[in-house]
Amino acid sequence: MKILEERIRKDGVIKAGNVLKVDNFLNHQMDVELFRQMGMEWKRLFEGCPINKILTIEASGIGIACIAAEQFGVPVVFAKKSQSINLDGEMYTTRIESFTHKKTYDVIVSKKFLGADDHVLIIDDFLANGCAINGLIELIDEAGAVLEGVGIAIEKGFQHGGQKIRDKGIRLESLAIVDSMDDLTGEIKFRQKS
Ligand code: 5GP
Numbered sequence: 305m306k307i308l309e310e311r312i313r314k315d316g317v318i319k320a321g322n323v324l325k326v327d328n329f330l331n332h333q334m335d336v337e338l339f340r341q342m343g344m345e346w347k348r349l350f351e352g353c354p355i356n357k358i359l360t361i362e363a364s365g366i367g368i369a370c371i372a373a374e375q376f377g378v379p380v381v382f383a384k385k386s387q388s389i390n391l392d393g394e395m396y397t398t399r400i401e402s403f404t405h406k407k408t409y410d411v412i413v414s415k416k417f418l419g420a421d422d423h424v425l426i427i428d429d430f431l432a433n434g435c436a437i438n439g440l441i442e443l444i445d446e447a448g449a450v451l452e453g454v455g456i457a458i459e460k461g462f463q464h465g466g467q468k469i470r471d472k473g474i475r476l477e478s479l480a481i482v483d484s485m486d487d488l489t490g491e492i493k494f495r496q497k498s
Contacts, residue, residue, distance in 0.1 A: 305345055305479040309494050311338060312458065312480060318487040322460065323404060330429055330457065334367045342479055343372035346455040349477045353452040355425045357381060361411065361436055368457055369427040381417045383440060385409040396446040400439035403432045413443050420448035431456040431478060434465020453477065461495055
């Protein structure tokens with residue numbers, strides 16, 4: 305998606321350790337008009353899929369998921385990061401390793417909000433090694449729900465989460481795929497859509 309690529313080039317800051325900071329429009333200050341256009345693009349890409357719910361993970365996925373949900377006319381459920389899992393059987397649970405914080409979280413979704421009747425689109429801001437998305441897929445599997453696909457704002461194609469998800473036959477639509485980025489020169493290369 306050209307406008308997203310241009311915005312990353314303009315405002316993205318490449319940090320050591322393969323981290324791309326996009327605090328100016330996505331992860332801290334949020335450009336809601338850009339989010340709206342991203343939501344419209346996912347709506348176009350997933351046209352015809354019987355999506356009735358969007359699933360994301362707190363915190364940074366929530367904003368883009370909510371604006372996308374307006375286009376789909378469906379609710380958003382966000383998986384909550386939890387300090388301790390209570391094992392009363394009311395929650396689906398999984399563990400997710402955080403790329404940016406190098407920590408492992410327990411993540412929960414209430415059984416009230418995800419079930420076998422749901423056709424789910426996962427939305428998140430970044431895809432790196434795929435831990436966050438794989439955790440969300442585990443929650444969907446636990447619930448017996450159907451995964452319709454995954455929508456990502458920025459995929460870092462030089463890490464391998466995206467490849468692993470596509471190899472499983474899951475439909476993955478990343479709006480910008482960064483194939484390389486150089487923290488010394490600031491150069492960013494995007495994958496061309498085939
Ligand atoms: P993964 O689980 O795919 O390794 O990493 C995805 C999660 O880590 C995303 O939800 C995002 O919050 C965070 N993340 C991974 N790489 C980056 C990055 O380069 N920049 C930012 N801002 N967040 C990232």
